[in-house]
Amino acid sequence: MNQLILGDNLEIMRKMESESIDLIYLDPPFFSNRNYEVIWGDKGEVRSFEDRWSGGIDHYIAWLKERVSEMHRLLKPTGSIFLHCDWHANAEIKVYILNKIFGEHNFRGDIIWQRTNAHNDAKRKLAVLTDTIWYYTKTDNFTYYPIYSDHNEISSKFYSYNDNDGMGFYQLTDISSPNPRPNMMYDWLGFPFPQKGWRFQKETMQKLHDEGKIYYPKKHDGSFDFSKRPRLIRYLNEQKGLLLGNIWIDINNVQSQSNERIGYPTQKPEKLLERIILASSNEGDIVFDPFVGGGTTIVVADKLKRNWLGIDQSVQAIKVSEMRLNNQQNLFSADFTVLLHKYDYEKLFNQDPFEFEKWIIERFGGNPHGKKGGDKGTDGKMRDGTPIQVKQSENIGVNVIKNFSVSARQYDKTLFEKNQKQNLPVGYIIAFSFGKGAVQEVARLKNEDNIIIKLVQVDEIVPLAKKPKLSIEIKQLSKDTKGLTEIEFTAIATSDAGIEFFSWDFEYSEEEKKFKASIMLDKEGNQSHKFKPGIHNIAVKAVDNEGLEAIEVVKVKVNGVVEAV
Numbered sequence: 001m002n003q004l005i006l007g008d009n010l011e012i013m014r015k016m017e018s019e020s021i022d023l024i025y026l027d028p029p030f031f032s033n034r035n036y037e038v039i040w041g042d043k044g045e046v047r048s049f050e051d052r053w054s055g056g057i058d059h060y061i062a063w064l065k066e067r068v069s070e071m072h073r074l075l076k077p078t079g080s081i082f083l084h085c086d087w088h089a090n091a092e093i094k095v096y097i098l099n100k101i102f103g104e105h106n107f108r109g110d111i112i113w114q115r116t117n118a119h120n121d122a123k124r125k126l127a128v129l130t131d132t133i134w135y136y137t138k139t140d141n142f143t144y145y146p147i148y149s150d151h152n153e154i155s156s157k158f159y160s161y162n163d164n165d166g167m168g169f170y171q172l173t174d175i176s177s178p179n180p181r182p183n184m185m186y187d188w189l190g191f192p193f194p195q196k197g198w199r200f201q202k203e204t205m206q207k208l209h210d211e212g213k214i215y216y217p218k219k220h221d222g223s224f225d226f227s228k229r230p231r232l233i234r235y236l237n238e239q240k241g242l243l244l245g246n247i248w249i250d251i252n253n254v255q256s257q258s259n260e261r262i263g264y265p266t267q268k269p270e271k272l273l274e275r276i277i278l279a280s281s282n283e284g285d286i287v288f289d290p291f292v293g294g295g296t297t298i299v300v301a302d303k304l305k306r307n308w309l310g311i312d313q314s315v316q317a318i319k320v321s322e323m324r325l326n327n328q329q330n331l332f333s334a335d336f337t338v339l340l341h342k343y344d345y346e347k348l349f350n351q352d353p354f355e356f357e358k359w360i361i362e363r364f365g366g367n368p369h370g371k372k373g374g375d376k377g378t379d380g381k382m383r384d385g386t387p388i389q390v391k392q393s394e395n396i397g398v399n400v401i402k403n404f405s406v407s408a409r410q411y412d413k414t415l416f417e418k419n420q421k422q423n424l425p426v427g428y429i430i431a432f433s434f435g436k437g438a439v440q441e442v443a444r445l446k447n448e449d450n451i452i453i454k455l456v457q458v459d460e461i462v463p464l465a466k467k468p469k470l471s472i473e474i475k476q477l478s479k480d481t482k483g484l485t486e487i488e489f490t491a492i493a494t495s496d497a498g499i500e501f502f503s504w505d506f507e508y509s510e511e512e513k514k515f516k517a518s519i520m521l522d523k524e525g526n527q528s529h530k531f532k533p534g535i536h537n538i539a540v541k542a543v544d545n546e547g548l549e550a551i552e553v554v555k556v557k558v559n560g561v562v563e564a565v
């Protein structure tokens, strides 16, 4: 689990196991036929856009329905689905998709999320300020925890006191009994009881007093003011908030100045996903977002200790989600994998040899021996026992073939001779490429001794691509009055697949070697940033259309003037 997958969600879902998911949130592209519906603009997304738009609303509904059917199959019987949409198609989605697939009886609510306030155009016409989130479950036995509004929303209104003693905001409430209660009519620390008595019995009053939860009115000299009544102190952080139903007006859309803002339209606020995930899943559950976009759902799921799975057809969406996850990863975070269409040649070439052997043999359909150093010159075997050898290098020479023909015989003599007789391969060698000598030796062995050795290039097993080439240029712009120096960086990148975007880390740590993006989505590759005097490492990442990336780091010394070091 914990995977980000590039591709059309329909194809990927079809390969997934039934009843394996606890919660699905989807925020598919809306039916609006507007340019802003194309968010990333890369090949994958445009393909999907055209796919939905080759017809009108019926086509859109059919496109979505096919996918929602798969989601229904994937949900566990206790699972829930939240489908985020807007006025363009919310009615059709409910009637033609959700009621049909999940059944009207499994409708749990239409969440109305107010994402914006009325602006000027609301003076001319009725402004639509809300989105709809359809909420259905698979059966009537589902996970649900009540939802309470955020404290911030109520704090300013009701909890206005703060002694700055670390306990936060509080309110003072009445502690007189609403009905006459003879057993609560006692004097308390010199304060006479209210007309109908106190709200609490003496023991409870003592307990509240000991916990510092009673406020005593005082005079200027600090002594108790017996003409007023003590009150109960209620701290905001001890309250749950207001119990909520389906109208959510307390979650703001991602604002332009917000920390979580990445810089693409349709990004949903983390608070919204937090509320949905907390209401309908438990720690360790699996949360799935088939239209993951910039990764809001999975970033929140990860924070809340859920397992997760995200799919998007856009390479940019996947890479932005990956970076967001990396930015929040710490020592305790669970690992995750990113599945792209192509693998980075150089990365595989330089990977730990043992890991590489195991990985490529499995992808080839064999079983790795799982022993460092191999077994009699072989690294794994096919199902029938025929040996496999892996060479993590290029241009394999004639000696490798000669040695392998000996090792393959030693590994299993009977099988070797049987394969030889039946004109079957006696073994496989996997490598990045083979030299002419090796190919000729293979031909000679076949002609002279009927020994067939199959040479398999890594790119016949997994699609490979070369990562982008990248360099950075720097230019000092100015030194401002506060002693900060502004530097302009220009990234220059090329890739056969075409460059999609750049990301920047202005505080790259040489020790950790972990890229934590300060700017995640920069289409131009041009940034300026201000630095204090000292030595700084700046890293830029170039991502291409296959999702392959290159990182380049520059070290600059800033001391009135800028020098690359």
Ligand SMILES: C[S@@+](CC[C@H](N)C(=O)[O-])C[C@H]1O[C@@H](n2cnc3c(N)ncnc32)[C@H](O)[C@@H]1O
Pocket: 007, 008, 009, 010, 027, 028, 029, 030, 039, 040, 045, 048, 049, 266, 267, 268, 269, 290, 291, 292, 293, 294, 295, 296, 297, 311, 312, 313, 314, 317
């Ligand atoms: C509205 S955005 C999701 C935004 C996301 N909720 C967030 O907060 O960042 C919709 C996403 O669906 C993706 N998409 C569209 N068609 C798809 C398909 N068939 N398979 C997978 N992803 C698709 C788009 O690339 C886009 O990133």
